[in-house]
Amino acid sequence: MSSCKGDTNPKGLSLDNKTIQYIGEGNCNIVVSIQDSGLILRLRKVNNNIDVDMEYSLSFNELDTLLFELEFHNKVMKLLIGNRFVHPTNLVALDSIEISNLINKINHKRPVSRQHKTLNCKYGLLSVDFTSPHVINVVNYPTLCVEIKCKQGWKPYSLKKYRKCFFCMNQYLKLKNNSINKISGYCPLDLFSGNPYRMYNALMELIENQQNNFNLSVSAEKLFNENVSISKAIGNYFKLCHIDVVDPINILLKIIISSLLWNENHESDDTLYAVNNENNADTLKFCDDSPHILPSGCVLDAILQMQLLEKGNNLEEIEFFSDYEYARDLIDLFEFPTNLPDCFAKLNSLQKYMLACVAKDCSIMISIKPLNDMSLELLNNEIIVRENNCNFVIKIGVIDIDPKPTSKINQHIKRNKDVLENYLKVLINDNIYI
Structure with missing residues (x-):
């Protein structure tokens, strides 16, 4: 280096x-x-x-x-x-x-x-520290913190003919290798879709089967445990904050979705909230790679745009020599940027792929606190969402964004091959066509 x-x-x-x-x-x-x-x-x-x-x-x-x-x-x-x-x-x-x-x-x-x-x-x-009660100081309530490791939110052309996206294919290999106990119903394509109905379903699946992709805490104390149901734990948090909630999980997921779709312009688009009632049991077997409808500048859109830098790159044709020299060049390139499109135009295949790797493995932290009318007046330039007739102040952060070594590329080539080979065996064993 x-x-x-x-x-x-x-x-x-x-x-x-x-x-x-x-x-x-x-x-x-x-x-x-x-x-x-x-x-x-x-x-x-x-x-x-x-x-x-x-x-x-x-x-x-x-x-x-x-x-x-x-x-x-x-x-x-x-x-x-x-x-x-x-x-x-x-x-x-x-x-x-x-x-x-x-x-x-x-x-x-x-x-x-x-x-x-x-x-x-x-x-x-x-x-x-997004879990800390001090991350948002305007009110003295504990901090409810959500951590989401989103994974890859788009489906490469090479996988278009298959029912599943890469994350969902990889679940079968993880199950075979005993690194998970059961297949997750979470699909990152749903979370990145921009459709709140699909996003809601994706988050519910994460709650049901967190693996390493989802965590909830209150002032750094994890909510998940064997003695208290997640619904009761979230309900206890709202009760502590003097908020009456009939369905705690429903309210929390709506707050998370509003936070993930928030952008600087506070633009609202009614089409984003159109519920798709045409789903049926058969379509649930497929990963839906419909076009994304994310608001420009929201946190999911920022991460997705980085992930899409990989699009069109052939891993086996990317040349690399030093683990981190590409990142050193990126630092120099972004030292005095004129605008983002110009910087993107100067990226080579290796830099695009390694940036996409960071975006596929990062986590989103969402810190949440309820507000009263008095504290709302004190806020300036903060993220505010409203649910259940209550305002919530939100702080969003993207973490785990260190540069990856290029030695990961050979590991990814092998992993991708293993994931696809195992998935095809699953299809054959279950007599499923693609």
Whole structure:
């Protein structure tokens, strides 16, 4: 990775005397929330057997990597997805003793499968915690937060002859590999359709079978558990906020849909809300790839436009050499953009595909709080939706938007082949034509 421009002297952040809550982790990072701040901290992991003598070298590489991710986030993603949905991220310097204490405090909450890596970092990335009660300060109610990992919202031409989209095909392979217990009824084509009737059905399917694509929390506490039904949990939230609701899930899904379709112009289009009553049991076996009718500039439209950059590209013909050099070139390209169409015109096939990969794997965070008439008057330039005779203030963010390594391409070629081969076997076994 080439050296990155940016502030190499970030401000210090002390974790001493702060309440830290473990949120989760992936292969590269651990994420914790800093209670009462409305912020989360992302910390880079290293293998447990790292040589202590490598500390200086490690710190330099860590700083270089984080500066690179920060530039990609602030220059490329903000332009493509929009300032409204990509929130500021800052680089901070950390105390090594405090990090050592932190790992001791959170280790018991970490999955055993992840504990071959630990923290030995000197820096971190600080960003908005959408689950925090402080993310929206205008009212003191807890924050209801929805996380949706949308996946691929369009169907490539190569799959047009098949009943299913790629996500739904992949469900059969996941079932075969025992990575899921049952096939999800969720289809991302429905969520990205722009038709609230189909979007409602898609969200209901996510609630029924969340897998890793849907989560609900109230002030960072997950709503899903074995003891309380999701309907009762949401009902309890509305009751806490002094809102009378007969059907809590119905109201919540309408709030989510209004948020996903919201744009800066606040334009309403009655055709978006036309309910399709022509569905029948047979059509439910197909993924509906009708044209999208998303309002321009809404969060789903921004993500979809990035995904569609992949359109027409043949994976096996894309040339790549360095894992992240394409992203370095993107940062330079978007440094002083004149307009988005001009930037798009300059993208090569590799850059288009890798940007689409980010958009297919990102998550949408929706923070929700009810408002009273007094707090509504205090708001300026906020997202407001109205349901059940109540106003709700909304904060939307797109997260998990780091650049992907080009080494993923070969993995994707193999995965796509495996998904299609397995799906065709399923069709043959069930005597289904395409």
